[in-house]
Amino acid sequence: MPAAENVHRHPTKSNARTSAGIATVGAIRKKTSADHWQIGATRGMVATSQNLITISRNANFHEQANSGPGGHVVSGVRVLVGTRKGAFILTADGRRERWNISGPHFAGWEMYHLKGSPVEPNRLYASQTSGWFGQKIQRSDDGGQTWEPMGDKFVYEGVPGTHQWYDGTQHPWEFKRIWHLEPSLTDPDVVYAGAEDAALFRSSDGGRTWQELPGLRGAKGALWQPGAGGMCLHTILLDPAHPGRIFIAISAAGTFRSDDNGQTWRPINRGLKSQYELPDPDAEVGHCVHRIAMHSSRPEVLFMQKHWDVMRSDDGGENWREVSGNLPSDFGFPIDVHAHEPETIYVVPIKSDSEHFPPEGKLRVYRSRTGGNEWEALTKGLPQGDCYVNVLRDAMAVDALDPCGIYFGTTGGQVYASANAGDTWNPIVRDLPAVLSVEVQTLP
Amino acid sequence: MIRVVLPAHLRTLARVTGEVQLPVPDPSTQGGLLDALEAAYPVLCGCIRDHVTLRRRPFVRYFACGMDLSHEPPEWPLPELVKTGTEPFLIVGAMAGG
Numbered sequence: 153m154p155a156a157e158n159v160h161r162h163p164t165k166s167n168a169r170t171s172a173g174i175a176t177v178g179a180i181r182k183k184t185s186a187d188h189w190q191i192g193a194t195r196g197m198v199a200t201s202q203n204l205i206t207i208s209r210n211a212n213f214h215e216q217a218n219s220g221p222g223g224h225v226v227s228g229v230r231v232l233v234g235t236r237k238g239a240f241i242l243t244a245d246g247r248r249e250r251w252n253i254s255g256p257h258f259a260g261w262e263m264y265h266l267k268g269s270p271v272e273p274n275r276l277y278a279s280q281t282s283g284w285f286g287q288k289i290q291r292s293d294d295g296g297q298t299w300e301p302m303g304d305k306f307v308y309e310g311v312p313g314t315h316q317w318y319d320g321t322q323h324p325w326e327f328k329r330i331w332h333l334e335p336s337l338t339d340p341d342v343v344y345a346g347a348e349d350a351a352l353f354r355s356s357d358g359g360r361t362w363q364e365l366p367g368l369r370g371a372k373g374a375l376w377q378p379g380a381g382g383m384c385l386h387t388i389l390l391d392p393a394h395p396g397r398i399f400i401a402i403s404a405a406g407t408f409r410s411d412d413n414g415q416t417w418r419p420i421n422r423g424l425k426s427q428y429e430l431p432d433p434d435a436e437v438g439h440c441v442h443r444i445a446m447h448s449s450r451p452e453v454l455f456m457q458k459h460w461d462v463m464r465s466d467d468g469g470e471n472w473r474e475v476s477g478n479l480p481s482d483f484g485f486p487i488d489v490h491a492h493e494p495e496t497i498y499v500v501p502i503k504s505d506s507e508h509f510p511p512e513g514k515l516r517v518y519r520s521r522t523g524g525n526e527w528e529a530l531t532k533g534l535p536q537g538d539c540y541v542n543v544l545r546d547a548m549a550v551d552a553l554d555p556c557g558i559y560f561g562t563t564g565g566q567v568y569a570s571a572n573a574g575d576t577w578n579p580i581v582r583d584l585p586a587v588l589s590v591e592v593q594t595l596p
Numbered sequence: 597m598i599r600v601v602l603p604a605h606l607r608t609l610a611r612v613t614g615e616v617q618l619p620v621p622d623p624s625t626q627g628g629l630l631d632a633l634e635a636a637y638p639v640l641c642g643c644i645r646d647h648v649t650l651r652r653r654p655f656v657r658y659f660a661c662g663m664d665l666s667h668e669p670p671e672w673p674l675p676e677l678v679k680t681g682t683e684p685f686l687i688v689g690a691m692a693g694g
């Protein structure tokens with residue numbers, strides 16, 4: 153079955169550059185969700201899942217719990233894990249020490265992505281896909297205890313047209329799967345879906361029906377070309393400060409922005425350089441963007457993990473500059489932003505596009521507290537030898553607790569968590585199928 | 597009634613166990629059977645055939661009476677033993693090595 157990572161076509165890039173740091177600005181909390189949540193309601197919970205297991209683990213975090221006055225726990229987290237063979241839901245209270253693990257949900261299916269509504273956190277959307285039986289969209293309205301299949305008729309608007317194919321010919325758009333689901337920030341019935349072959353779909357009825365936003369493919373779509381992982385729309389960022397503004401990213405086409413709710417789009421790739429991937433390193437489209445991230449308090453600032461290079465934009469994607477700095481490799485897939493420190497960002501360096509594992513066999517998250525350029529390795533609790541897993545683009549997330557929790561999953565089936573912004577790590581679970589995606593919900 | 601055996605993943609999706617039994621209007625064709633199956637279990641739409649073109653998905657096979665009917669057109673009449681319910685119509689996920 154197709155891989156959820158890009159396999160690439162160019163030589164290793166050596167990278168040990170350093171450059172000046174960027175000033176840190178004040179911390180602002182992310183919006184947190186507000187809904188009821190129960191820990192441990194897992195057994196016999198999903199009509200469409202099989203072979204559910206429920207286990208608890210003590211993850212032995214070293215750092216402080218998330219506590220309110222008097223020391224009582226004030227909140228919890230629900231981690232939604234998509235894997236190659238099903239979905240898993242990991243829950244803990246605000247201390248993030250003891251974990252309840254339920255799953256596999258939808259056993260045997262590739263679960264590319266699960267995500268909860270920010271305004272109705274017990275509403276979860278899930279992308280369930282299979283090389284045999286196609287695409288399904290599942291929805292839960294009780295935090296993952298039960299699921300209902302929604303609509304899965306993803307039909308390109310009008311005559312789909314063509315895009316570049318591997319052999320240089322034009323190839324018709326063909327729907328393959330949904331990589332990413334992004335619920336609206338304000339309406340639990342509105343959700344966006346990023347497809348392969350790359351397109352953006354929107355549902356306004358809770359996932360029952362889907363309509364393409366075809367203007368995106370009008371943004372030089374005929375020039376887009378799949379990477380070996382497929383031509384997937386994998387990132388959708390909804391701008392909380394500018395209603396109607398949406399950022400998306402496609403491999404291997406680049407980053408695009410709409411300012412009118414997805415009706416019209418334009419490429420925003422100025423400053424990206426792909427000298428090993430494109431004949432024109434500064435091409436308007438064609439860049440292999442792996443992931444983009446923003447902090448909701450400063451949506452004009454975007455961070456990008458490109459195929460090679462970690463990039464930053466301070467003007468809503470109009471211009472990008474490299475902030476790879478002293479990373480041991482600036483190849484990688486995920487990138488994320490600390491929940492309360494908009495200048496603190498995280499990446500997981502991978503050796504190269506031809507060797508999709510950590511440099512030196514050491515699994516290290518790198519953190520920059522200066523918005524890039526100056527990076528520190530976070531290693532405590534992570535394997536520092538003989539580790540050859542990958543961390544895929546949608547497999548990192550942050551919670552909104554204080555201290556901020558960071559989570560990522562590996563192709564080796566481990567889900568690691570840090571309850572102290574990355575200072576120390578522990579595995580929540582070690583032996584899942586290859587992890588495709590990780591999302592976390594912060595719950596009261 | 598025509599008997600249909602679904603692969604495990606589609607039984608789970610359709611929330612059925614064992615065989616599915618369907619009335620299929622005359623003339624009982626392969627396409628008519630799939631129409632009836634999807635009408636009875638809408639969640640299966642898109643899983644066996646493409647939503648729009650109604651072409652069989654590449655890794656789905658149709659077997660009956662010891663024959664591979666996967667490449668027969670939708671208007672192909674079902675075998676008599678399937679029409680009478682003596683033999684089931686099997687919808688199968690194609691083999692995958694690894």
